[in-house]
Amino acid sequence: MLNKYPLWKNALIILILLIGGIYAAPNLYPDDYAVQLSGARESNIVNQPLLDQVKQSLTQAQVSFKQDELTDKGGLIRFPDSRTQLEAKEVISRTLGDDYVVALNLAPTTPDWLSSLGAGPMKLGLDLRGGVHFLLEVDMVSAVTQRLDVYVSEIKTKLRTEKLRYRAVTHREDGSLELKFSKSDVRDEALSLLRKDYTEFLIDSEDRENAFYLSINLAESKVREIEDYAIKQNLTTLRNRVNELGVAEPLVQRQGRNRIVVQLPGIQDAAAAKRIIGKTANLEFRLEAKTDASRATTETYPFRDENRRPNKGTLEKDIIITGSSVSNAQSSFDETGQPQVNISLDAKGGQLMNRTTRNAIKRRMAVLFVEHKSRTLYETVDGEQVAKRIPYVEKRIISLATIQSVLGSSFRITGLDSATESSELALLLRAGALAAPIYFVEERTVGPSLGEQNIELGVFSVQIGFVLVLLFMLAYYRVFGVLANIALTLNLVMLLAVMSLLSATLTLPGIAGIVLTVGMAVDANVLIFSRIREELKNGLPAQSAISAGFDRAFTTIFDANITTLLAAVILFAMGSGPVKGFAITLSVGILTSMFTAIMVTRMLVNLTYGGRAVKKLSI
């Protein structure tokens, strides 16, 4: 019998559609505007009494809320709209003070039975929900330089223990190392020693001006390794810092070889977020130089003394420990009410601190604050403005205190300017130091009201376009138009389902992609239907015309869609940001529309006309 699917085929198609329906369903439940509470420190726990206190203050301030709950991340309070959410955030921040992090959030309202199936709504991009986007660049040159500095001291120690007398080990501008010897046989011995121990080095020897040199370059693979390490370390540190900000669903991701994307949905205060994220601060603990120390072993840095007067401090070049030895840091106040930071060191750091301070009681120890910064200069080159970044390092002494007794693995830093400074310093020390300095390349803030408006307009235009297409198909193809329209609607459902399952992020260009898919998805059905019309004109009977129409059109649909899909996949691979969002919806749309336009329409046509004698088709 012509045009009849076997039962299993119908059942399978319906099953796929049902599954699609289930996974698309969460998108029907719009997210609630919510405020998320979490402790700024481990000691501050969000519990029921605290939540009750917050609710009471909200009631007092006449801010209405929908619901509150305790989650594993802290407390969550839901609000009816974004305006009350913003009001509420103010009220709650005032009530709780600095001890808790109060963040704007969107809370899903997906019913439990759906979530238990792993179904959830599509994530909304920053352009649709508001928030901050940063693109950071990791300074790879200084990551490599830092590593080379470590090599310099390693090489010196090695040569000394092997009793090979060198004249100098220098770190050259172009990123290579140079060793200078006065005798050629010593140089050659050093060469074979280094070649044996450092396979990652490319070593050349050179004779000039009565001296003998070795120049050392790092192998490309080693440079890559250092860079990868720097990126990974920075990613971890940035994640820690972002978590301390208390943002819900933050995104910290590597992009390309040396870039990191940070997206903070809901955050509006870009400047504050930037201050915390962008701090490339580290600490160095050093002893104050003795008055008779030679100039070559000391360095002088600015310092504000107890009376807040600008002063200078001269320190030894040797570093006792750096901030990376810090295992925990808490801000608090000392007996006189001055801000301080309590520091715990790891085992190795504690040992080093102990060994150094044992011989230095009554001397002063400095905490040096090291910050990598950059200033951007604009130059005109060939008529085009070119931004040039000049990196520089700012170092200042934040505390210079007399060592009263031998220090161990925990001690405190006093002499900080303000409570804000002490809590930021504690946060940075806890969250770890960056392996290499970072710079802000790009920064975008989208207001929540703008995001809301984007969604509204996007959804509205999808609806209008969709209805227009439905009406047109109905008028042009009548009964077949109805069937195509059902398939088109199911296509939209399937598209949402796949997008949700992939947990793809919906962006404004993504919405545009959906709109385009709606327009193009009818193409397959149009191809089939016009073929059927043609076959009817050629004099084929109704059933054969249907069958021939579907079969003939298939090759065309397949070729046309595969080529478009090819283009979309390349877009996804090459593009970034909006291009990527668009490519995802387009590719998914092509695949789902092939399924619905060919299989689902065929099933519907078969159910309507198939398996019986039909004189005339309404097409």
Add this chain to the structure above:
Amino acid sequence: MTTQKIYNFMGLRKIAAGLSIALLLISIASLAINGLKFGLDFTGGSLIEVGFEQEPDLNGLRDKLQSAGYDDAVVQTFGSPVDILIRMGVAHDPKLGDQVLQTLQSGEAQELTLRRNEYVGAQVGEELREQGGLGMLLALFMVMVYVAFRFQLKFSVGAVTALAHDVLIVLGVFSVLQLDFDLTVLAALLAVIGYSLNDTIVVSDRIRENFRKLRKSDSVEIMNVSLSQTLGRTLVTSLTTLLVLMALAIFGGEMIHGFAIALLIGVCVGTYSSIYVAANALIMLGICKEDLMPPEKPEGDEVDEMP
């Protein structure tokens, strides 16, 4: 054999070729002389969007910004008369948004809101431009390979010619009208590739089929038959796509306006090119029956390639 009305499309092919070449020349000339007006995504700079309660006086705003030292600020409305978009040359400062807001707020009775504040580095723009261009070239190449493999080399030349034609003309329109070319427009351009390809493949598919099926070997006549047969489908699909694009252009909001406009132009040009450019290229390349005869299959058989 068939009641299908055959239009003499190819009768106009010389005129169409002339028109295409003229349009291409205008586009290329405009691209060379005017260039594209690249948006913030490509040039770098700062973009600030401020919401007013009542319609502000644009010239007044410009004067205010000028006297505050923002000399290169471009002020324009964005969607509605109360939404103002301010664009300025590179200035790397997160506080810029607030500073500009303060400048505008001074002496203003109404409350202003900062809706958007973006700083985009120019370096990124350059990279994206390269990557976008590279992506497009790679896409074109892959398509060529696929079409050559599935159809025949002459078809892939035809398809790629049609694609390049469409992309260049859309770029040309953006250049002539000096519309903002930003990343969403780039995305639209890539969608045009997808759409135009879709159209061209459908027509090519029918041409291939007719070369194998019809006894006639006059390629012009076969083109006419094929184009006439696919005309209904071409128009219906273009029409539905145009319907939704118009909905997007009218109701989609200012942020995707460029996207919608680029696609509207692209779909119109793409529809035209699938009729005239691809088929024309095939005739110029001297396509003939022998090019398409599958050697391993008996002649006269209806070939249906089910993959």
